[in-house]
Amino acid sequence: MWKFSDIPYQRPDVPKIEADYRAATQGLAAATSYAEAREAYLAQDRALRGFMTVFTVAGIRQTIDTADAFYEEEMKFLNRAMAQFSPLMKRANEALLASPFRAGFEAEYGGELLTKAELEQRTQSEAIVADLVEQSDLEEAYKLLVASCSVEFRGEPCNFYGLLKHMEDPDRSVRRAAFVEWANLYKGVSERLDELYDKLIAVRLRIADKLSFASYTDLAYAGMGRSAYGPADVEAFRRQVRQVIVPAAAALRQRQAERIGVPSLRYYDENFVFLDGNADPVGGEDVLLPIGRRMYRELSKETGEFFDFLIDHGLFDLETRPGKHLGGYCTYLPDHGAPFIFSNFNGTSADVGVLTHEAGHALAAYAAARHQPIMAYFHSTAEICEIHSMAMEHFTYPWLKDLYGAENVEKARFAHLAEAIAVIPYLVCVDEFQHRVFENPGMSAAQRNALWRELEGAYMPWRDYDGNPFLESGGFWMQKQHVFLYPFYYIDYALAHVCAFELYGRMKDAPAEAWADYMRLCSAGGSKGFFELLALANLGSPFADGAVARAAGHVIAELDGYTWPKP
Numbered sequence: 378m379w380k381f382s383d384i385p386y387q388r389p390d391v392p393k394i395e396a397d398y399r400a401a402t403q404g405l406a407a408a409t410s411y412a413e414a415r416e417a418y419l420a421q422d423r424a425l426r427g428f429m430t431v432f433t434v435a436g437i438r439q440t441i442d443t444a445d446a447f448y449e450e451e452m453k454f455l456n457r458a459m460a461q462f463s464p465l466m467k468r469a470n471e472a473l474l475a476s477p478f479r480a481g482f483e484a485e486y487g488g489e490l491l492t493k494a495e496l497e498q499r500t501q502s503e504a505i506v507a508d509l510v511e512q513s514d515l516e517e518a519y520k521l522l523v524a525s526c527s528v529e530f531r532g533e534p535c536n537f538y539g540l541l542k543h544m545e546d547p548d549r550s551v552r553r554a555a556f557v558e559w560a561n562l563y564k565g566v567s568e569r570l571d572e573l574y575d576k577l578i579a580v581r582l583r584i585a586d587k588l589s590f591a592s593y594t595d596l597a598y599a600g601m602g603r604s605a606y607g608p609a610d611v612e613a614f615r616r617q618v619r620q621v622i623v624p625a626a627a628a629l630r631q632r633q634a635e636r637i638g639v640p641s642l643r644y645y646d647e648n649f650v651f652l653d654g655n656a657d658p659v660g661g662e663d664v665l666l667p668i669g670r671r672m673y674r675e676l677s678k679e680t681g682e683f684f685d686f687l688i689d690h691g692l693f694d695l696e697t698r699p700g701k702h703l704g705g706y707c708t709y710l711p712d713h714g715a716p717f718i719f720s721n722f723n724g725t726s727a728d729v730g731v732l733t734h735e736a737g738h739a740l741a742a743y744a745a746a747r748h749q750p751i752m753a754y755f756h757s758t759a760e761i762c763e764i765h766s767m768a769m770e771h772f773t774y775p776w777l778k779d780l781y782g783a784e785n786v787e788k789a790r791f792a793h794l795a796e797a798i799a800v801i802p803y804l805v806c807v808d809e810f811q812h813r814v815f816e817n818p819g820m821s822a823a824q825r826n827a828l829w830r831e832l833e834g835a836y837m838p839w840r841d842y843d844g845n846p847f848l849e850s851g852g853f854w855m856q857k858q859h860v861f862l863y864p865f866y867y868i869d870y871a872l873a874h875v876c877a878f879e880l881y882g883r884m885k886d887a888p889a890e891a892w893a894d895y896m897r898l899c900s901a902g903g904s905k906g907f908f909e910l911l912a913l914a915n916l917g918s919p920f921a922d923g924a925v926a927r928a929a930g931h932v933i934a935e936l937d938g939y940t941w942p943k944p
């Protein structure tokens with residue numbers, strides 16, 4: 378049986394892949410029948426699958442050991458090769474869209490293939506290459522600037538992430554001191570962040586203009602494959618969040634203050650959930666993986682086979698080690714039909730999240746690859762992908778006793794659900810901020826901060842920065858990397874939370890139906906549009922009137938039912 382670690386790596390013959398791909402594109406353009414056009418399209422698909430597989434293998438190995446000079450060099454080579462490849466993909470799209478056999482493709486694969494190709498066409502052009510380079514240079518400058526920020530805290534050098542960990546300390550004075558350093562660190566680079574953001578806004582507007590989009594917002598929606606809904610739908614969703622979720626989150630914050638025994642909740646108290654500490658998992662990889670295996674075998678036949686496949690083929694790298702890249706991700710090897718999960722276990726609930734959330738992404742990739750005929754359908758848009766992962770977090774609640782220990786089940790479940798409710802107002806706040814910024818791109822830095830402060834008041838009325846002048850004047854948005862690096866990608870999580878809540882409600886009432894709905898969604902991959910995929914899973918539109926209240930009402934009621942001992 379093959380293992381990930383044994384997959385041989387050989388630098389791909391890029392000129393040959395390009396030649397094959399080009400020939401297939403010419404074949405598509407010159408086809409005289411649908412059968413010929415289809416054969417040419419599938420030849421493109423095969424060439425790309427092989428290339429993507431090699432690319433992903435090298436990428437995983439480079440993150441597993443960042444000191445490995447061989448894969449560092451290979452990734453440089455592959456990144457350059459991939460950049461050269463993108464004009465070829467644009468030409469392939471053009472050939473598909475211009476094909477007289479479009480109707481044949483539509484009949485066999487559905488219209489989504491053409492919809493995706495059209496959206497991609499609109500967002501690509503030779504005319505913006507220099508602007509894209511400028512944008513990525515600015516993004517790199519942002520990453521370097523933020524990564525270079527460090528301060529000594531309690532005798533140790535701390536970056537933003539390190540200070541955030543101290544903001545969960547049981548000692549409130551430590552939390553407060555870490556918070557002050559954290560805010561000062563941002564204030565120290567705020568002028569440079571403002572300058573970078575001004576330049577990013579300018580280049581993004583220029584790109585939208587060259588691509589003939591009416592606004593950058595429209596371009597960003599197209600770039601994220603949002604073909605089914607627009608900014609007006611998202612605005613309606615945010616309104617529902619203000620009406621339904623914000624009061625519930627405010628009540629949760631109030632109860633949190635009582636639970637942890639503080640007169641009023643400051644920002645540096647928000648991540649401190651229980652006086653006697655958060656629920657932590659029962660062990661590391663050696664303990665959690667066997668629990669995960671049993672859990673997925675008990676959950677369903679499909680998940681049992683899926684998780685066995687991951688373990689049997691060594692498709693995990695979970696424990697943290699020196700030299701390993703930070704963070705976690707789930708990726709996919711098309712030629713092997715295999716997902717791969719990468720993480721840095723740290724002994725907190727995030728480790729359970731890897732076994733549930735990331736495994737949800739992995740299951741979806743695994744299922745789509747076995748049900749979808751073409752690679753274009755292996756992945757969906759981000760809001761759908763996050764339903765795969767968030768719903769799995771709910772489906773695995775019955776095993777919290779194994780993952781956290783029976784005595785911690787209540788705490789783990791409450792903290793998980795409360796966090797899901799509390800984060801939604803913040804998600805949509807970041808979203809509205811970006812819409813408003815690109816509606817009024819001439820805003821000064823001070824006006825942007827004032828806007829953030831105004832939105833914070835609407836979405837997070839409980840937010841209390843303890844008089845910190847930088848944050849009280851609206852500097853908090855600067856800590857959100859999505860604003861700089863992934864514009865307009867954030868509402869996706871809020872939409873997915875609401876859809877996952879709806880499915881979670883069905884898990885309570887009709888678990889077998891909920892599971893069938895979920896597997897249908899995962900297996901469909903990206904083969905349909907947003908609303909069609911939701912319908913396939915018997916989920917309503919999160920934009921519809923009353924949708925947020927319907928989906929989240931039972932979650933809010935469940936949270937209301939928990940009682941905690943008074944300090």
Ligand code: ZN
Nearest residue numbers: 734738763766
């Ligand atoms: Zn995710």
